[in-house]
Amino acid sequence: MxxxxxxxxxxxxxxxxxxxxxxxxxxxxxxxxxxxxxxxxxxxxxxxxxxxxxxxxxxxxxxxxxxxxxxxxxxxxxxxxxxxAPVDQAVSRALRERLPQQNGYAPLLATLGALAQRPLLRQLPAPLRAALALLEHSIRTPTEITHGLGLREAMKRSGLFLESQLAQPQTDLEMLGEDDWKAALLRLANTLDRSSPPPHPNDQETAPPLIQRGLVAQPRAPMPEPLQPGDVESLLLRLHGEVHAALARLEVAQLEAHNAGAWMIEIPLQGEGGQDILQLQLTPNADDPEHPTAWTFGFAIDLPRLGPVQGELQLRGLRLSVRLWVQRAESVERIERRFTELSQQLTANGLILDQLTCQTGLPQPPSTRSAVLLKATA
Structure with missing residues (x-):
């Protein structure tokens, strides 16, 4: 080539x-x-x-x-x-490079929120303001993902499939660059790198890849402590590290999808008074010969009003089973009041609902791996 x-x-x-x-x-x-x-x-x-x-x-x-x-x-x-090098060897090397650098999206979203509240943000260089605006534009709204096509588009633009879409000749590169989460992260990282080199990771604990941890509802991170009036440099330095950590987390998920046979996708969402993170896991059930199109669809989210919520949808042909877990007992009652409406919508779309339950307490992740993959000691 x-x-x-x-x-x-x-x-x-x-x-x-x-x-x-x-x-x-x-x-x-x-x-x-x-x-x-x-x-x-x-x-x-x-x-x-x-x-x-x-x-x-x-x-x-x-x-x-x-x-x-x-x-x-x-x-x-x-x-x-x-x-x-052979693909597996290259993937292993890339994972070793990125695992110590990764971190979740919540700290990055909190820093973005803190920057947006400072009037002096308008005095930042135009390229940086444009990159920040593009990243904010790539964050989906709850309305956009409440229907199938919108959720599918949000998954495509989550960054996990950026390179595969770039390889397709019919791809609209301009639109992809404006809507894709990873493309927006790369642009912001590139803009920040021009003013200073990428920061070195400070965390000595390396978490395993997402696919090995299972679904976890992630709460919002607290906003940074108030700074001196006009002090934006500290926030930009913090933002610089969090952008690279978010990119490393996304690239680890891409590398893990190579052999895992499943997709772990994270979608930032605009919520009330902040941003939330919707975590999705899609797994094809290749072991079910009677239903070659069988899928398991899991999700997890931590919403301020409902608290941590986790769900699993198992689809076998047209038969669907839905199980929900909620940490707060009062949230279980709120969700169950919508069961009749949900059942009617599923039936109207031609699905046969075999199970629909909601219970208090979150399930234990299926992974038996430690939450820390590597801990460096002096």
């Missing part, structure tokens, strides 16, 4: 050719390369040797690290992607 850089993000080609980088960028040279993300124009950003370049997406997902051979130079050099 050939990639052809369209521009140099850090240096112009003329300047690079006359400097020290010209030694390595000679025809036939083999260079180390790694993917950095996407630019504002949805160009693929790569670090090749000592240079950072932009290129059109190659039509397939690249590993985090690989090698290229220089085929030709000039204003737009041509590079050949060499054979990469």
């Amino acid at each position: 050939i990639i052809q850089p369209t521009s140099l993000a850090a240096l112009t080609w003329a300047g690079a050719a006359s400097g020290a980088s010209a030694e390595s960028w000679r025809v036939g040279a083999v260079l180390a390369a790694r993917t950095l993300g996407f630019s504002e124009q949805m160009k693929l950003v790569l670090q090749i040797g000592a240079l950072t370049v932009e290129a059109e997406p190659p039509g397939t997902q690249l590993p985090s690290q690989f090698q290229v051979r220089v085929l030709s130079l000039g204003a737009e050099p041509k590079l050949e992607i060499l054979g990469t």
Whole structure:
């Protein structure tokens, strides 16, 4: 496969050719390369040797690290992607890199909320304001996911499928760049990286991937403590780390989906007075030969009014079983009052409802793994 850089993000080609980088960028040279993300124009950003370049997406997902051979130079050099490591080996290496960096979306959403409440946010550089606005635009509303097509679109734009959609020739790149959660995170991370290097992770405890932990209803994180009037720099520094941690969490979920046979999806939602996180798990039931289209659909969310709620929907052909778990007893009564309406809606859509229950208390996650995968000690 050939990639052809369209521009140099850090240096112009003329300047690079006359400097020290010209030694390595000679025809036939083999260079180390790694993917950095996407630019504002949805160009693929790569670090090749000592240079950072932009290129059109190659039509397939690249590993985090690989090698290229220089085929030709000039204003737009041509590079050949060499054979990469076996997929499993590349996935394992990428997981090792990202697991110590990951964190949930809740701290990031709390910091975004705190920034939005500061009037001096309007005085931030225009590219940063635009990146923040794009990220806020990519957060779904409850109304958007209350019907099937809206929920499906929210899942597609959750960031988990960004690269696969970029590989499709009919994809509207401009629309994808505006609606996709990961694309918005990458743009904000790229904007913040221009002013300072990415922060190093400080947490010594490494949580396992989402797919190994099972569904967990995640509460909102508290907003950062009030700062001195006009002090936005501390929030931006905090935001910088949380954006990269959220990206690492999302990329771990993408890597885990490679072999897990299931999808773990997290969708940020605009709620009352803040943002909530809807966690979804989709698992095809390949062990059911009588119903080859059988699925198990799980979800978890922590809502201020209802508290933690978890559910499991099992679909076998047209037969559906629904089980709900709620932590608060008073919330069970509120949900059960809607059972008749829910049953009628499911029947009207041609489904046969075999079970519909709601009980107090949350189920234990099926995983027996520790909540901490690695704890470093001095």
